[in-house]
Amino acid sequence: MKKRSCFLSLAVSIALILSFALPAYSGKIQQELVSESTVEQVLKRGVLRVGMSTFVPWAMKDKNGELIGFEIDVAKKVAEDMGVKAEFIPTKWAGIIPALLTGKFDVIIGGMGIIPKRNLKVNFTIPYDYSGMSMVAHRELAKGFASLEDFNKPDVTIAVRIGSTAASAAKEFMPNAKIRMFDDEAQAYQELMNGKAHAVIGSAPTPAFHALKNPEKLFLPLSKTFTREPIGFAVRKGDSDTLNFFNSWIRFNQDNGWLKKQKHYWFETNEWEAMVQ
């Protein structure tokens, strides 16, 4: 009897201690998580480091060497709303996710399509924009081609940017075609202009811009985009505070129409072209 009560009191006291200690402990963890979240770090530093890659008209350098574009406007607005400065870190597209993971910057705002495979490595916000794949083709080489099926032949060469969603779209919709990957979009378009590729796949509206610029050599075989992709910010995993902040920011600016206005300016007008060349 004695022994049993002793055991019981021990158990009760341990339970008591734990019940006090555990909430305190988890509270501390929570505090640590909050203070270590990217949002807090950014506020402390006073600088939001944004990873991006040149991609007309999402982000590009203007005549004065300043960055302009849809993504640049978005990132600047995010930073402004946070009360910090935006700092852009131009990064090669192929290495942009590793660079985010290793902390070279806080967030990727670079027209990154939300695809499940990428999502395994990073966290995505809700989409702030939708993009689609479109295609521009060589007038002589791809004469008479008018559907995706026409391009899905072994003797057709398609040029795309490596690691982009265009590359996976090309593989999915044209598995039989030869696909050539380039580090930059410019190289892919150059290949098309040289007549070495039948078509280039890229995010709308860039292919259409190229067709407009070189109407005697290029044309648009498809009238519409053939995919629809959500575009989100990418952040490191395990940071729900940051994710929540960006999500709310996107919802807020979607509802007040700011995102739509910006999108219209960069994608449906070409008033900005004079700033680049």
Place this chain on the structure above:
Amino acid sequence: MRYQKRKITGLDILLGLLLLCAFLYLAYRVRVGLQYKWNWEVIPRYLFRYDPEKERWVANLIMQGFFNTIRLSIWSTVLAMLFGTVMGFCRTGKSLFKRLLGGTYVEMIRNLPPLVLVFIFYFFVSDQIMPMLGVENFVRNASQTTRDVLTFLFAPPRFFSAFLSAMISLAIFEGAYITEIVRAGIQSVEKGQWEASSALGFSWWQQMRHIILPQAIQRILPALAGQFISVIKDSSIVSVISVQELTFQGMELMSATYLTFEIWITVSVLYLILTLTCSLAVEQLEIYMQRNQS
């Protein structure tokens, strides 16, 4: 020898004509085959632009990259010389451990493609080292003057740690070649010099400092200067880790403007200006050294 009078023979004229034909054919192919729309007028604007705020001409994208390439090359060479000298001493040292250390370094680095090395260093090593040293915070929190000096000497705060990684990985890579140059220089000094100085009771360090190095340095200096040219060329590799040097800026501009040919030609001309100037300097140095020796 150098001032021998040159005669122009029929063969020279023939070769010249053939070269001219080849060049013209190439130009014709570019014109007809590529149907490329040349647009040279915009290039000067990307070299320098007038800044209305500061009321003076400032370097634009390409020239910024050009200066970054120079910065990167100079610092990498300085660091590589340090690595190379230490490892070169190791390789010619007496202890087996040192020789193995030097040997491993040289063989490892020289047998890896520089591109792979840069990636490994950037994604694995620099991410462990840079945050540990707190480089970025240090630069950000530094005073305005310090920051300006660092920006002038290295890179602006946001590119600082990438610049350091690039600098160190280039230095490690080039250091392996400099090690071999230093080793060859030391070993080229006749054995008798070692023996004589040893007989005079010099310690290893005294032998090195007073007898061997003064002779070795004279022999390795031209080779070292030549290695500097290699560093300039190899520095284009670090464009893959988004260091804002000449090649990277060229590529960025190309993705924005799609002026592929104009930009690549401009970039190669700029590299040539840099490397050819250095080559000439090395040549002069060699002549000077030869004159001093005889």
